[in-house]
Amino acid sequence: AQSVTQLDSQVPVFEEAPVELRCNYSSSVSVYLFWYVQYPNQGLQLLLKYLSGSTLVKGINGFEAEFNKSQTSFHLRKPSVHISDTAEYFCAVSPNSGGYQKVTFGTGTKLQVIP
C-alpha cells in the first residue's frame, strides 16, 4: 500500500517570492511520483512526473520537483510565483508495476499568492 503526506494544508506567499510545497510518501514497492494542480471548479492537471532517471524533474509553468529516495520526499518548488499560481496542489504516487494504475493522492496544499 502507498500513502502520501503533504505537511502543509495552506501556504501563503507573496508574489515573485520562491515557494516550496512539501511531500513525503510511503510505499512497500517502487513508485512513480506526480504533482497535480487543481484550479477552482476544475479537474486536476498534471504539473510534472518522475518515472526514472534524473531526480530533478521540470514541469509546466516553471515548477520543478526533486525526488529524494532516502528521505522518501518529492518536494515541489518554484523560484518566483505569480498570482495565477493560486490553486491547490496535490502530490501523488502510483506503483510502477502491476496491471492497473492506482494513483494515491495526498490531501493537498492550497497555495495562496498574495499581491
Add this chain to the structure above:
Amino acid sequence: ETGVTQSPTHLIKTRGQQVTLRCSSQSGHNTVSWYQQALGQGPQFIFQYYREEENGRGNFPPRFSGLQFPNYSSELNVNALELDDSALYLCASSFDRVGEKLFFGSGTQLSVL
C-alpha cells in the same frame, strides 16, 4: 481543456436513491478511472476500466459499480446512496500504461441529503 467531459456537473439526491454519472474520455484513450474527492481531501481511487473490463478497484463497497462502453465512454453507478457519498466525482482517462498521465474531467458534484 483535457477533452474529458463529465455530466451532469451538479446533482442532488436523497439517501437511499441510486445515481449514474457519465464520462466521455479523451479521444484515443482506452482506460478510464474514477475518483471520489470529499471536501478538503485528495481524490481517492474508486476503480479503473480497461477495454470495457474492471481491472483494478480501491476500498469502495460493491454498491459502487461502473461500465465502460466500446467507444470508451464510461458510467459510475452508486446504489443506496449514503450521506457520506456527498463528494466531487472525477473521471480520468489515460493510455493503458502504468505511469501515464491522467487527464481529468471537471467532475460531478454530488450532494446527498
